[in-house]
Each structure stands twice: as structure tokens, then as C-alpha cells.
Amino acid sequence: MSGIWPWLAVAGLGALHGLSPTSGWMFAAASGLDSRDSARARLALLPIAIGHAASVAIVVLAVAQGVLVDRGRVQAFAGALLVALACYRWLRAAAPGEDRRGRSGVRVHAPAGHAGMALWSCLMATAHGAGLMLVPALVPLCMSDTPAREISATGSLTLALAAVALHMTAMLITTGTIAVGVCRAAARFPTLLSARTRRPLWTAALAAAGTLLMVLP
Secondary structure, three states: OOOOOHHHHHHHHHHHHHHHHHOHHHHHHHHHHHHHHHHHHHHHHHHHHHHHHHHHHHHHHHHHOOOOHHHHEEEHHHHHHHHHHHHHHHHHHHHOOOOEEEOOOOOOOOOHHHHHHHHHHHHHHHHHHHHHHHHHHHHHOOOOOHHHHHHHHHHHHHHHEEEEEEHHHHHHHHHHHHHHHHHHHHOOOOOOOOHHHHHHHHHHHHHHHHHHHHOOO
């Protein structure tokens, strides 16, 4: 990629993915809101980054083994998971005598832990096709010993890895900015995002995001 515009496009695509609530800022913000600490939202960026990197590794391994990753099916599966989770939360909220705290006083409906965030980030990065940026560079590596392999493999792989790193950095910056912004807005306007209002909003957001993932190509 020569010139700055292709790199700006890669960064812009990463920022666009970071704007999507399905990329992780919903979960990061929920973690910060639940603990009343925006630092928890920033800490959630680590498992999100790990999951994103794991997705890239999975795609690379799949391509190296000659296995095609169906991005559309992965996206539909992720959407179905979100809708199922939203339905579960709605049914639990509608159940008579539902209490947010168990016998031990610990919140029953705590947001997803770091392992869950990493798994979700891996799934969404696969659906977004982050690792697919490496495919053009991997094709020469999978070829037999030909001049084309020697000419294009090393340089294109380095550029592809740099593009993936730039894409992920832009996504994480955007994700963290939105998550921290939500936490600060909740701290400034406590009645706007109180515990009573957050639950139905969170459930509705999950259902909407899941539906969009299943409907959009």
C-alpha cells in the first residue's frame, strides 16, 4: 500500500467497527457502570484485544489449512446469540419475584466477564473479517516453491500484519472512548442511566444489535 490514503481507510474501517455496539463497547461500558468505575471499562479493552488477535490467528490457521471461513454464517450465529441472550434477560426480568441479588448478596445479572468478552470479541472480529485482510498475503505462502512466492510473500505479509494492527488499534481507541464516555455520562446524570433504566435499555440494545447482525449482509 503506497501513500497515506490506504492506511487512513484501514484506520477508518477499524474506527467504524469500534462504533458498532457489537464490537465490545456495550460490554465494556456495562462493566464500568456496574462497578461505578470508568477504569473497569478501559480494562475491558484488554480481553477485547486478545479476542480480536485470536480471531486473526484462527483465520490465518484456517487459510493455511485450506479451510474457508464463512463470514456470513459467523455473523448470523453471533446475532442469534445476542437475540437469545436478550430473550433470556427479558424472561428473567418478567419472572415474578425476580431479585437481582442471590443469597450471598452478589449480583446475579453481572455483565460478561473478561473471558466472555474475549470470546465475543473473537467471534465478532471473525464476522467482521478482520483476519481476512491477511488472506492476500497468505496466498503466496501457500503456493509451491515458485518465483511468485519469493517475490510477494514477505513484503505483502508485513504490510498485511501492519494493516491488521492499525485496524485493531483504531477499533480499540473508538471502543474505549465510547465506553468511558457512557460511564462518565452515567456519573454526571445518574437518573438517566439508573440501575432501573439500564436493564431494559441493555436488553433492548442486545436484541436490536442481534437482529441487525442477522439481517444485514
